[in-house]
Amino acid sequence: xxxxxxxQEPTQEPTHERTRELPRVLGTSHAAAIVVxxxxxxxxxxxxxxxxxxxxxxxxVYAAWVVGGLLSLFGAxxxxxxxxxxxxxxxxxxxxxxxxxDRTGFLYMWTWFAVAKPASIASVTSxxxxxLGIFAAFHWLDGRAVGGVxxxxxxxxxxxxxxxxxxxxxxxxxxxxxxxxxVFTVLKAVLILIVVGFCFGYAHGAWANFATGVPVxxxxxxxxAKGFMIALIATLWAYDGWNDLTMxxxxxxxxxxxxxxxxxxxxxxxxxxxxxxxxxxQYVLPAGAIVATPRPAVAALAVxxxxxxxxxxxxxxxxxxxxxxxxxxxxxARVPFAAARxxxxxxxxxxxxxxxxxxxxxxxxxxxxxxxxxxxxxRFQQLFELAVFAxxxxxxxxxxxxxxxxxxxxxxxxxxRVWGYPVVPLVFIASAGxxxxxxxxxxxxxxxxxxGLILAGLPLFAWLKRTRVGA
Numbered sequence: 405x406x407x408x409x410x411x412q413e414p415t416q417e418p419t420h421e422r423t424r425e426l427p428r429v430l431g432t433s434h435a436a437a438i439v440v441x442x443x444x445x446x447x448x449x450x451x452x453x454x455x456x457x458x459x460x461x462x463x464x465v466y467a468a469w470v471v472g473g474l475l476s477l478f479g480a481x482x483x484x485x486x487x488x489x490x491x492x493x494x495x496x497x498x499x500x501x502x503x504x505x506d507r508t509g510f511l512y513m514w515t516w517f518a519v520a521k522p523a524s525i526a527s528v529t530s531x532x533x534x535x536l537g538i539f540a541a542f543h544w545l546d547g548r549a550v551g552g553v554x555x556x557x558x559x560x561x562x563x564x565x566x567x568x569x570x571x572x573x574x575x576x577x578x579x580x581x582x583x584x585x586x587v588f589t590v591l592k593a594v595l596i597l598i599v600v601g602f603c604f605g606y607a608h609g610a611w612a613n614f615a616t617g618v619p620v621x622x623x624x625x626x627x628x629a630k631g632f633m634i635a636l637i638a639t640l641w642a643y644d645g646w647n648d649l650t651m652x653x654x655x656x657x658x659x660x661x662x663x664x665x666x667x668x669x670x671x672x673x674x675x676x677x678x679x680x681x682x683x684x685x686q687y688v689l690p691a692g693a694i695v696a697t698p699r700p701a702v703a704a705l706a707v708x709x710x711x712x713x714x715x716x717x718x719x720x721x722x723x724x725x726x727x728x729x730x731x732x733x734x735x736x737a738r739v740p741f742a743a744a745r746x747x748x749x750x751x752x753x754x755x756x757x758x759x760x761x762x763x764x765x766x767x768x769x770x771x772x773x774x775x776x777x778x779x780x781x782x783r784f785q786q787l788f789e790l791a792v793f794a795x796x797x798x799x800x801x802x803x804x805x806x807x808x809x810x811x812x813x814x815x816x817x818x819x820x821r822v823w824g825y826p827v828v829p830l831v832f833i834a835s836a837g838x839x840x841x842x843x844x845x846x847x848x849x850x851x852x853x854x855x856g857l858i859l860a861g862l863p864l865f866a867w868l869k870r871t872r873v874g875a
Contacts, residue, residue, distance in 0.1 A: 424756045426493055426578070426655050426738075426763065432662040434582035438649045439670030441589035442731030444596070446531050447642030448681050449701040449721050456694045458634035460620035462613075462686055468632060469682060472639025473675040478832040480646050480671045481822045482803050484664035487650045488820040489809065491659030494742025495650030495735075496802045503805040503812075506748055507865060512798055513743040514861030519854060520794045521736030522773040528732060529563035529778065532725040536562075538702070538718045556779065564775045566726075570733050571771040577760045578655050581734050588727045595720040596677050599705060602716075603684035606708045616691040637839055642678065645728065646671055647799070648735035654742075660819030737766040748868065793843050793854040800836035803829050 430438075455465045486499045497516075501509025536542040537559070550556040574581045603609065620631055649656075649666055656662050681701065685694065688704040697703040701721075705713030741763040744754035757764040806829050809816065822828055844851040 424761075426741075426756060427761050428655055428657045428659075429577075429579045430582045430652065430656045430662075432658075432665055433586055435649055435656050435662045435666035436670045436673075437582070437586040437589040438652065438731050438734070439646050439666050440673055441585050441592065441727040442645035442648045442735075443643060443670070443674045443728075444589075444592060444677065445528065445645070445725050445728035446535060446721050447638075447644075448596075448678050449717065449724075450699060451638040451642050452682055452685055452694055452700045453698060454638050455635040456618060456691055458620070458631040458638075459628070460631065460691070461617040462615065462691060464628075464632060465635060465682065465686075466679070468635035468639050469675075469679055472636055472643055473671070473678070475832060475835045476640065476643040476646060477668065477671050477675070478824075478828045479799060479803060479836075480667040481824075482806050482829045482832055483647060483650055484667045484820050485806055485818060485822045486802075486809070487653050487663040487667070488660045489816055489818050491653040491656065491663060492742065493652070493654035493738045493745075495653055495738070496647065496798060497651075497739050497742050499802055499805045499809075500798070501746070501748075503808040504801075506746075506869075507862075508801070509746075510743065510748050510865045510868075511858060511861050512801075513739050513749065514864065515794045515798065515858050516736065516739045517749075517770070518773070518861070519857045521732065521739070521770060522777050524732050524795075525567055525729065525736065525770070525774040526563065526777040528725055528729045529566050529774075530559070532566060532722060532729070533559035533562050535718060535721045535725060539715065560778050563778050566729065567733075567771050567774050567778070570726075570730050571767050573730070574734050574737070575757070575760060575762055575764055575767050577762050578652065578734065581730060585727060585730055585734075588723060588730075592720065592724050592727055593673075593677065595716070595723060596681060599701065599717055599720060600680045600684040602708050602713060603688050603704055606688055609687040611687070613686050613688075613690045618691045618695050633838075633842060637842060639678075640835075640839060643671070643674065644795070645731065646674075647802075648731050651735035651738045654738070664820040733767070733770065737763050737770050740769075741766045747872070748865075750868075793840070793847070793851040794858060796836050796840045796843060797858075800833055800840060803833045803836065 452465065455468055456462075459465055459468065483495075487495065490498050490502065492498050494513075497509050497513050500512050533545050537545045545557075545559040545562055547558050548555055549558045549561050573584060620627065646667060649663065649670075653659055653663055685700050685704045688707055689697075689700060693703065694700045699717075702714045702717045705717045707713075709716070740749055740753045743749040744751055744766075753763070753766045753769070755765050756762070806822065807826065810825075
């Protein structure tokens, strides 16, 4: 048996002849839309409140946006080298298994399959239901669909229906889902720019708002550093999702070029839109008004254009969340698919639909797990807390593999080499570690639950290896 600690060189060919390759049908525009569309969800419309309350000044809010954007860009640059070198389905799973062996690859797959992706999908759909609840036509979402011992809200039913609807689109093939991603990502960007234009066109807006502030708890350098860390984590949550492209790398044409361009260029576009949106909000609202509202973008447009403006922002938020959901569902199903092809998971997950050429079984099971989480937990915050710890743990571990491959496999073709190596990957790894520690300390219960679910994969891995059900 191979030494687990040494890893193995990833290969493009599936382990089993019964499996087929997923077709490379996505172009650079699709890849970029997956990055941009998946990242831009509701975060930019919501986190300015938390950020301003944490740091108390516009300058520090912008500093957090810049630092968060750069750290995310460093991660994307690191992943760009790995993905261009190994453009296969599964992304991070491929890099981790190749560097650190089957057990590490399996634990990543298990975490994404059982925890992170279903929780992300459930939290996104829950967020969509909350956003649509702003409109009078959707007030019924706040009602109860089923009473009794195990009550179910209409918002949960709606979230489950949306999950299955977007899963159905992906079931029909990644080209259709990719085209959907392109069209609605462009529409999303246009709506955001319209919101920004409305704000900067407001006659009573004031640049003086950028000099306003609010009092924060504590004083001195320690209090400022703590507040800045809270704001930084909020920005990193807003920028989250760029790694999803690597999971569908096996379906991207000319991946050696398309993947680095989409990862790096997509994050630059997102950073520009985020900064512009935050500036537009502050042009209309002073710091005190931003802290006083849970939805600062909605509040700003309500000031500028009344109820119609608020409705425009709510529509932009809903569309953003909807497109994020498509990218999340699309990418998540490729991870157990890749593990099953390597014989590390149940063989049915490696099946490719004969007509639609999609990982159909993997998509269906993913939707089922997400639906189960929506029924069992339901609350948005619980769903989010389950995902965040696991995500940053594996961001950190995956980024370390770039050093392993540089040292152990220098002969591998590298169409893109991360600029600033080794500093850029090291900075990202360190930042991921800080976020991981902060999230663990700030949410001990959720982090311990996430750790337990990750470790629960160990006995399953041992059983699968012993019985060879994936072989």
